[in-house]
Amino acid sequence: MNYLYYPGCSLEGTAVEYNISTKRFMREVGANLIELEDWTCCGATAVESISSLLSLALPARNLAIAEKAESADEILVPCSACYLNLKKVEEKTKKDPEVLAELNEILAEEQLQLKGRVRVRHLLDVLSRDLTPKDIESRVKKSLAPFRIAPYYGCQCLRPYPVFDDPESPRSMEPLIEATGATVHSWKMGTKCCGASHMNTKMEVGLELVGAILKGARGADAIVTVCPMCQINLEAYQNKISKINGEDLQISILYLPQLLGLAVGLQEEDVGLDLNLAVSKEFHKKLTGIDILA
Amino acid sequence: MKSRSLKPLTPSLKERSNHDSDKGRNMSQSPQKENEYETSPPHDTLAPVKDMVRACIQCGTCTGSCPNAFAMDMTPRKLWRMVLLDRKDEIFQSRTFTLCSACYYCTLRCPRGLPLTEAMGKLKQIAARENLKAHKKSIRFYKSFLDSVRRHGRVHEMEFMTLYFLSMKDPFMPLKFTSLGMKLMGKRKVSIEIPSREPNSLEAIFRKVEEMEERI
Numbered sequence: 483m484n485y486l487y488y489p490g491c492s493l494e495g496t497a498v499e500y501n502i503s504t505k506r507f508m509r510e511v512g513a514n515l516i517e518l519e520d521w522t523c524c525g526a527t528a529v530e531s532i533s534s535l536l537s538l539a540l541p542a543r544n545l546a547i548a549e550k551a552e553s554a555d556e557i558l559v560p561c562s563a564c565y566l567n568l569k570k571v572e573e574k575t576k577k578d579p580e581v582l583a584e585l586n587e588i589l590a591e592e593q594l595q596l597k598g599r600v601r602v603r604h605l606l607d608v609l610s611r612d613l614t615p616k617d618i619e620s621r622v623k624k625s626l627a628p629f630r631i632a633p634y635y636g637c638q639c640l641r642p643y644p645v646f647d648d649p650e651s652p653r654s655m656e657p658l659i660e661a662t663g664a665t666v667h668s669w670k671m672g673t674k675c676c677g678a679s680h681m682n683t684k685m686e687v688g689l690e691l692v693g694a695i696l697k698g699a700r701g702a703d704a705i706v707t708v709c710p711m712c713q714i715n716l717e718a719y720q721n722k723i724s725k726i727n728g729e730d731l732q733i734s735i736l737y738l739p740q741l742l743g744l745a746v747g748l749q750e751e752d753v754g755l756d757l758n759l760a761v762s763k764e765f766h767k768k769l770t771g772i773d774i775l776a
Numbered sequence: 777m778k779s780r781s782l783k784p785l786t787p788s789l790k791e792r793s794n795h796d797s798d799k800g801r802n803m804s805q806s807p808q809k810e811n812e813y814e815t816s817p818p819h820d821t822l823a824p825v826k827d828m829v830r831a832c833i834q835c836g837t838c839t840g841s842c843p844n845a846f847a848m849d850m851t852p853r854k855l856w857r858m859v860l861l862d863r864k865d866e867i868f869q870s871r872t873f874t875l876c877s878a879c880y881y882c883t884l885r886c887p888r889g890l891p892l893t894e895a896m897g898k899l900k901q902i903a904a905r906e907n908l909k910a911h912k913k914s915i916r917f918y919k920s921f922l923d924s925v926r927r928h929g930r931v932h933e934m935e936f937m938t939l940y941f942l943s944m945k946d947p948f949m950p951l952k953f954t955s956l957g958m959k960l961m962g963k964r965k966v967s968i969e970i971p972s973r974e975p976n977s978l979e980a981i982f983r984k985v986e987e988m989e990e991r992i
Contacts, residue, residue, distance in 0.1 A: 491931040496965050522929040522978055527878055528921040531900035531914070536985045540925070543981060588988070591980040641880035642893065649884055675843040675879035682940075683914045685952065687847045687875065718956050757963050 483612060484554040486600070487515035488544060490564035490710075491523050497561070497710030499754030503739040504560050504605060506753060510746050511617055513608075516553050518544060524567040527678055527711075535584070538574065541567040542585040545602070546594035560605040560739075562709035563678075566638040568602045573643060604639045606708045606738065607646040610654035618661035623747030623775050625663035628768050631741065632667035632702040633659060634695070636712040637675050649673070655706065655738065662745035671698035676715040692716060693723045696731040703765060704734040706741050713737060717760035734758075734765040744769065821902050822859055822867075828895040829856045831888045838882035838892055844875040852882060852892070859895075873899035874914045916943040926982050934966040 485508075493501035508515055525540035545568060548557045559565040575582040575598050585596055633655035640649040647654040652673060656666045674695060677688035692715050699705050707713045717735040724731045736758065743753035750769070755761060839851040850858070850870040858867050867873070876896035883893045903911045904918065920939035924931050937957075941950045950957075960966045 491933075494930065495933045496960060498965055523925040523931050525925070526921065526931070528918040529925075530878070530894075530897040531918045532904050532922055533901060533985060533989065534894075534897070535989055536922075536982070537897075539981055539985050540978070543978075584988070588981055588984045591984045637877075637879040637881075642883045644884075675877050675881075677844075678877040678879075679917065680844075680875075680877055682937075682953075683917050684847070684875065687844060690846070691843055691877075718959070757965065759959055759963070 483513040485513060485515050485556055485558040485603075485608065486548050486551055486554045487517045488521055488524075488548070488557055488559045488564060488568065489517065490521075490559065490561040491526070492561055492710035496714055497737075499740065499757040500560055500710055500713070500737045502752075502754035502757075503737055503743050506748060507739040507743040507746070508558075510621065510743065510748065511613060513612075515558060516551065518547050518551065518557070520547065524564045526563050526567070529567075535588075537567065538571050538581065538585060539588045541571045542575075542589060542596050543592065543594060544568065545571055545600055546589050546596045548600045549597060550594075555599060556601045556603050558603055558605060558608055560708070561711075562604065562636055562638040563711060565602065565604045566643075569643055569645070571596075572598070572600075572602050604646070604708070606635075606639055606654055609658060609738070609742070611646055615657040615661040618658065618742060618746065621746040622662060624745055624769075624772050625775065626741070626745050626772070627663040627665075628772065629662075629664040629703045630667045630701065631659045631664045632669055632699045632705045633672050634705045634707050634712060634716070635672050636707065636709045637673070637678075639708060640673060655708075658738070658742060659706070662741060664741075664745075667699065667702035669698045669702075671695045674698075676712045678711055678715075681715050681719065688715065689719060689723055689726060692719060693727055693731070696720065696723060696733060697727070699733050700731075702733065703768065704736050704741070704761075706736050706738045708738050714759070717758065720760055732760065732762065734761045736761070747774065821906075822862060822864060825859050825895050825898045825902075828891055828898070829859055831890060832856045832860070833888060835887060837885050837887060841881040841885050842876075843879055843881070844877060848872040848875050852896075856892075856895075867899065868903060868908055869910060871911070873903070874911050876900075913944065916940055919943070926978055929978050 489501050505515060521544050523540060524544065525537050529537040529540060557568065559568060575585065575596065582596065582598065589596060635652045635655065640647060640652055650673065659666050671694065675691055676695065677691040681688035695716065705716060707716065713735060720732045740753040740755060750756060834853055834857060836853040839845050839853045842852050845851060850872045852872065855867065855872050873896050876893065878893050880893050883891060886892055904915045907915065917940050920943055921931065921936050923939055924936040937953070
């Protein structure tokens with residue numbers, strides 16, 4: 483399995499453990515990730531608030547670079563915001579040749595051209611459809627049976643383009659979590675918005691949204707995410723939110739490939755677990771208490 | 777450029793000043809006349825948003841699906857009606873459009889299949905282009921982000937937050953983020969170094985986009 487790989491800016495900064503664990507876990511299951519050369523920012527969610535044309539041009543540049551690399555025709559994207567921006571270009575250029583022509587006029591500035599040959603895929607899409615739960619089960623060295631895990635999907639890997647899961651009631655993470663031996667925490671908050679950049683510009687609204695998600699996770703040992711924005715919103719403000727709500731809402735937050743990596747026997751540092759902002763002592767304790775399967 | 781979906785949001789300056797003198801213009805009826813330019817952009821800037829929501833049947837599915845509706849002073853359903861009625865003052869004095877976090881629930885569920893999240897984005901673009909004072913926090917945040925991208929090709933989180941704090945000129949604002957900043961630095965996830973200009977600047981692409989947006 484060869485995939486072109488677009489990590490995106492967050493995975494070089496606040497979400498570096500998502501990068502580490504994605505690469506390491508994919509290698510573990512025999513997938514080959516080829517990082518795009520000279521990739522640039524997709525525009526994140528900020529660009530749509532400034533210019534529609536730029537919001538397509540920035541991801542288009544990366545897709546054009548991906549097309550030049552002939553080693554694979556699918557591009558794997560772990561960040562949901564990057565994924566949606568790239569996917570939007572794929573969808574819009576497929577439907578409207580005029581959009582494609584306009585983007586190519588811009589890309590000509592860098593002697594690049596977009597034809598529409600590369601398929602954009604979210605990490606969760608690849609994990610849930612290109613692998614089978616058996617692929618993971620057969621590699622499990624550390625059964626995560628003592629853990630109850632809440633799957634958090636967030637928004638932009640599901641909506642507005644329903645590609646690999648039901649955008650209202652997604653289930654794609656469940657077989658993956660179960661394959662590790664862990665129990666799935668059943669809840670209704672897995673598709674609710676974390677507030678995205680509200681935490682920076684309208685913090686009181688962000689705190690309210692994240693508070694509701696943390697409350698929904700009561701009883702779980704950890705929430706797993708597939709997006710750097712969701713991850714940092716869920717992990718970084720737990721003290722403040724606990725104080726506002728008058729109850730302890732602290733919970734461990736992991737990226738999905740970190741959880742899967744731990745199950746297949748990778749060490750905590752192999753999946754960058756020391757870099758997370760919210761991994762509780764109890765979580766570590768449970769983890770070290772598990773015997774490694776022969 | 778013929779594409780409808782990529783039509784620029786604002787008319788050229790010349791067109792705009794013509795519209796400004798239209799007698800049918802209702803902005804002069806605003807009770808807050810002195811502030812009107814700070815909150816209200818010129819006349820027909822709403823046209824592309826109107827095109828997107830013209831088929832709205834006012835069912836309220838968008839409001840019922842919106843995670844941020846609780847914090848809005850005008851529901852999304854009402855906002856679309858205001859767009860169609862050309863009530864610019866109400867729209868841009870309200871903070872409803874700035875509260876869209878692009879979760880795409882409304883877009884997914886709209887029974888008329890309207891691109892409502894995109895329409896919210898268009899309203900944000902109008903506010904940014906007109907540099908409306910009432911929304912300066914969000915506008916500066918997005919602009920700081922893109923400044924960083926334009927220069928370096930990739931986002932440097934610490935630089936862009938620094939640009940944002942500087943542009944807000946609020947000495948207390950960074951304090952809200954100090955503890956997170958320290959945590960991130962402790963994990964060596966961000967550094968306080970501001971990177972120098974790098975070869976993968978996106979200047980050419982940004983310029984070309986600006987040129988094309990001016991063209992019509």
